[in-house]
Amino acid sequence: MIRSEILREIAPILRDQLIVCNIGLPSQELHIIDDQPSNFYMLGTMGLSSSIGLGLALAQDKTVISIDGDGSVLTNLGTLPTIANNVANNFILLIIDNGSYGSTGDQPTYAGKLTKLEAVATACGCENVVTCQDVDTGKVLQAAIDSKQMTIIVSKCDSGNIKLPVITKDPVVIRDRFMTAVAS
Amino acid sequence: MSIDKRIVDDLVANDVSFVTTVPCKQLAGVIEEVDARPEIFHIPSNKEDEGMGLCAGAWMGGKRPAIIMQNTAIGVTINTLATLIQYYRMPLPMIISYRGELREPVACQVEMAVHTKALLNQMNIPTYHFHKESDAAELDAILKYTFMCNKPVAILTDASFWGGYGDQ
Numbered sequence: 001m002i003r004s005e006i007l008r009e010i011a012p013i014l015r016d017q018l019i020v021c022n023i024g025l026p027s028q029e030l031h032i033i034d035d036q037p038s039n040f041y042m043l044g045t046m047g048l049s050s051s052i053g054l055g056l057a058l059a060q061d062k063t064v065i066s067i068d069g070d071g072s073v074l075t076n077l078g079t080l081p082t083i084a085n086n087v088a089n090n091f092i093l094l095i096i097d098n099g100s101y102g103s104t105g106d107q108p109t110y111a112g113k114l115t116k117l118e119a120v121a122t123a124c125g126c127e128n129v130v131t132c133q134d135v136d137t138g139k140v141l142q143a144a145i146d147s148k149q150m151t152i153i154v155s156k157c158d159s160g161n162i163k164l165p166v167i168t169k170d171p172v173v174i175r176d177r178f179m180t181a182v183a184s
Numbered sequence: 185m186s187i188d189k190r191i192v193d194d195l196v197a198n199d200v201s202f203v204t205t206v207p208c209k210q211l212a213g214v215i216e217e218v219d220a221r222p223e224i225f226h227i228p229s230n231k232e233d234e235g236m237g238l239c240a241g242a243w244m245g246g247k248r249p250a251i252i253m254q255n256t257a258i259g260v261t262i263n264t265l266a267t268l269i270q271y272y273r274m275p276l277p278m279i280i281s282y283r284g285e286l287r288e289p290v291a292c293q294v295e296m297a298v299h300t301k302a303l304l305n306q307m308n309i310p311t312y313h314f315h316k317e318s319d320a321a322e323l324d325a326i327l328k329y330t331f332m333c334n335k336p337v338a339i340l341t342d343a344s345f346w347g348g349y350g351d352q
Contacts, residue, residue: 020241039245044267048237051229051267055241055249058225059202064241082238086227092273175272179244 002160003096005030005071010138014039017145018182020053020066022046023101026096028164028175030067036179041167042167043176047076050093057091060182063088063145070097070111077120083152084125089170092144092154094137100159118154126152186216187317188213191279191337194224195250198327200277202242204235205252210281210346215252217257233264239276240268248331254291255284255300255340265307265336275334277327282313282340304338306308312351314345339349 001009003026011034011133019039021027027041053066067104073079073095083093099103099112111117118131128149132140134157167174185193191214195203204227219226225247229235233251239249258280259324271274284297291329304311312326313319323339329339 022298042268045233045237045264046266048233048240048268051234051237052241052244054236055227055243056245057200057241058238059242059245059247076231076234076237078234079237082227082234084228113242127293171272175274182244183246 002158002162003102004033004162006096006134006137006155006157007067008033010141013138013141013145014065018062018064019048020055020056020064022049022068022072022104024100025161026067026069027163029162031167032164036181037177040178041169043167043171044175045071047079050079050083051076053093054079054086054088056182057088060085061090063092064088065092065094065141068093068095069102070095070099070102070117071109073108074111074115075116079122080121080126083150084121084127084146087127087150088166089150091150094141095152095154096157098159102159102161106157106159106161111146112159118152120153121152123181126150128152129154131156156168186213187320188217190320192217192221193326194323196221197324198248198331200248200250200327201225201251202239202249203226204238204249206232206235206254206257208252208254208281210254210283210341210343214279216257218252232261235262236264236269236276240272240274242327243261243274243276248275250279254281256296257301258303259296262303265309266273269336270307271349273334274336275331276336277330278336280336280338280340282342286346287341287343299338309336309338311331311340314339314341315346319345
């Protein structure tokens with residue numbers, strides 16, 4: 001499976017939760033597959049999906065899922081110790097690990113070579129780190145939500161993209177409707 | 185009352201309850217005070233752009249955030265300020281140790297000090313420079329202004345404000 005196929009499959013699970021979605025194609029895909037006010041689309045700032053999601057989870061009680069990529073986690077690797085040391089049991093970091101920088105032309109990442117993000121997360125002190133195959137992402141994600149334990153999921157999938165339009169929604173509109181969903 | 189306590193009192197009085205920090209010798213007392221206050225959730229970050237992400241999330245979750253950092257980090261956070269904090273119109277008080285100003289003992293700190301105000305100006309970030317201890321009287325109004333207009337605001341606190349580095 002490629003990332004967009006995973007997102008299509010887990011969309012029914014995502015729509016009931018607060019989602020912080022990574023820059024570029026992941027946000028464009030989620031926006032086309034199942035646009036919800038409870039989705040915060042990142043239009044810039046590569047790497048900060050996990051940080052925004054953790055801040056949000058620490059500030060309120062609803063479940064927050066940050067959808068991230070292996071390349072973006074590598075960009076902001078300092079996020080993993082911060083997550084490990086500030087446990088929010090309503091926070092799930094879903095790393096869709098296709099071993100490549102999808103939005104920029106599928107250049108390989110180090111996660112697709114020798115670096116194992118699940119081992120990095122564990123070494124940083126994260127307690128619930130689950131590695132799964134693409135087809136099992138929905139099952140693992142639902143189990144993480146039900147467990148009410150902070151969980152890092154590394155979902156291994158194939159590299160590849162579908163052609164999509166960019167998101168033209170105004171960022172303040174995205175943010176405002178998201179905050180209304182958070183507060184509702 | 186110490187200046188550290190007064191600064192953190194102003195944060196608490198303005199309902200700032202989520203503070204991320206990157207260590208700094210000048211701001212060590214403020215960081216210690218932030219950590220000690222039950223009204224504030226203190227979350228140290230490894231890098232300032234990460235810290236701004238945490239603050240953005242906390243604000244969308246209903247908490248008022250602040251970041252405590254050094255001015256060298258303006259060089260690290262330009263993209264995050266432009267594409268996250270400003271683009272989505274979010275408030276962010278930045279309490280900044282202004283290294284490289286008068287009484288600075290480390291020459292390299294001057295290299296970012298000379299760019300600090302120019303960068304903040306280029307970013308259209310409202311900037312306040314605390315040089316004397318009495319300047320801190322404006323902090324309460326600056327915090328109210330930040331959360332009124334939903335913008336990042338820089339508060340530069342230099343070595344003279346902190347009374348030097350203790351070795352002069």
